[in-house]
Amino acid sequence: MTGHGPKLTHRPVPLAIIGGGAAGLFAAAAAARLRIGCLVFERKARIGSKMLMTANGRCNFTKDISPERMLADIGEPVASFVESALKRCPPSMIAAGFKARGLRIKRRADGCLFPASEKAADVVHVFGDLLRDSEIPLLSNCPVTGIQPMKNGFIVATRGFTVWAGKVLVATGGVSFPKTGCVGDGQKFAAALGHRIVPHRAGLAGCETRDRNVLSRVGARYTQNVAASVVREGKTLFRATGEVEFEPWGVTGAAVYNCTRWAARHLEGGRGRWTLELELDGERLSVRDFAVRPVKEAIVTMGGVSLDDIDPETMESRIVPGLYFAGEVMDIDGPTGGYNISLAFATANLAVESMKGG
Structure with a gap:
């Protein structure tokens, strides 16, 4: 953990989710469904900042194709790593989840799914409503400064206080469009805890x-x-x-x-x-x-936490038990057209479901 944090000033939580973007928010939704208490840290003033930019503000949140087709389009080496996640949380499940929360969906001829309004804010509002309805605490304007493994959990530090968490999910995204909060802090936390980091480069650019x-x-x-x-x-x-x-x-x-x-x-x-x-x-x-x-302008970041250091069946670190990763913080990426946000959702879902199983 960077620096020496102050004393614990927030109640302990079973799960700390670091990042209020696509992966972190879907993880919170999964935690609510599985009745796992959690807390969401977001460094920006509002959640879903990068989602609001997706597909020019329309948010193509998945694609209406089979998981097998999605994996084929993604290709290796990423497909093998995300296979379990996508088959457990396929595009059909993602779409059904949004429909159940009242989102009206528009399907384009190529299978890309959007909110019927073509406004990304409607997708983000689904998550905002879920956090409120599930009484999941959201700490916005609250960047995490470090993660310290303890005997039975973790100390998560911020600039003003620390939190004890039984498990931690790092869902901080890549390093493109840093104004949205994607500044690479999750990769820094992972590196400090002994994980290998694949150098960042532009993916979709x-x-x-x-x-x-x-x-x-x-x-x-x-x-x-x-x-x-x-x-x-x-x-x-x-x-x-x-x-x-x-x-x-x-x-x-x-x-x-x-x-x-x-x-x-x-x-x-x-x-x-x-x-x-x-x-x-x-x-x-x-x-x-x-x-x-340049990578800061890319739709997707390539590079991040090495997949060799993460269990693809659980999204748990092979280095630090109880530490999980989801989304673009890892070295995963897919084509444009709803693939990358689907990967964020699916890996987040698998991580949280694995916690319940463990």
């Missing part, structure tokens, strides 16, 4: 370029008959379909995001190491001289 053929299309958006491919030495290694949009700095959109993710996982993609090939309504455009946008 746009490509920055000065290519004239790209910059001449600024403002153009392609939504049909569009594909993007990762090409190396003349060979197509990966292909994705989806939107492509041209910005003053380069090219973005779902098809591009999924290419940069694949390359970062499999090629350690970087400037000039592979070619982004775009198919735009019958026209082909090759972008060779580019750089992937």
Whole structure:
């Protein structure tokens, strides 16, 4: 634990959840269902800050596909790690849970699920109402400063007080969009307790370029008959379909995001190491001289707590018993389109259900 915390000034809790984002909030919902007393720490003034940004403020909260299809789309090495979590909490269960809490759902042709209002705030409100109805304490504007394992639990320290908790779930997210509270503190706690940390890099991100053929299309958006491919030495290694949009700095959109993710996982993609090939309504455009946008701007962070240090059947640390992880704090990621928030929900659910079993 960093520093020397003050004396215990909050009542003991069976479970401390660090992070009030997608994973932490779903964990609180699971704890309420299983009657596990918990407390949620959130460093920002409100919960769900990053969820409010998801899908341009519309919150694509899962995808209406089977867990097997989702795992295939996610790919290795992540799929093997999250298989138990996703099969225990598949997209159908996620959707049913929101429906049961009164959320009206809209299904897009590709299976992506949104609130019918297309307002992310409606998804966050579901969690806010659940915390209130379940009388789960939420400590907002309350960043955790350290976690200290004890004989039968943990001391969780903040700037003003400490809490004894029987178990701890770290659900602090990655390091992209730090203004939402994703600043990497969970990874720092994990490292301090002996866990290996995989270096962070951009997952789903746009490509920055000065290519004239790209910059001449600024403002153009392609939504049909569009594909993007990762090409190396003349060979197509990966292909994705989806939107492509041209910005003053380069090219973005779902098809591009999924290419940069694949390359970062499999090629350690970087400037000039592979070619982004775009198919735009019958026209082909090759972008060779580019750089992937920085990690702080990525939709998803790659890297985090090493999966080798976490039990995939429980989400419990292999290093510190009673310490659990969920969501993007770990080195997990998926394509754009509801996959990553589904992973946050599913890993959080598995972690809390495992606590009950233990």
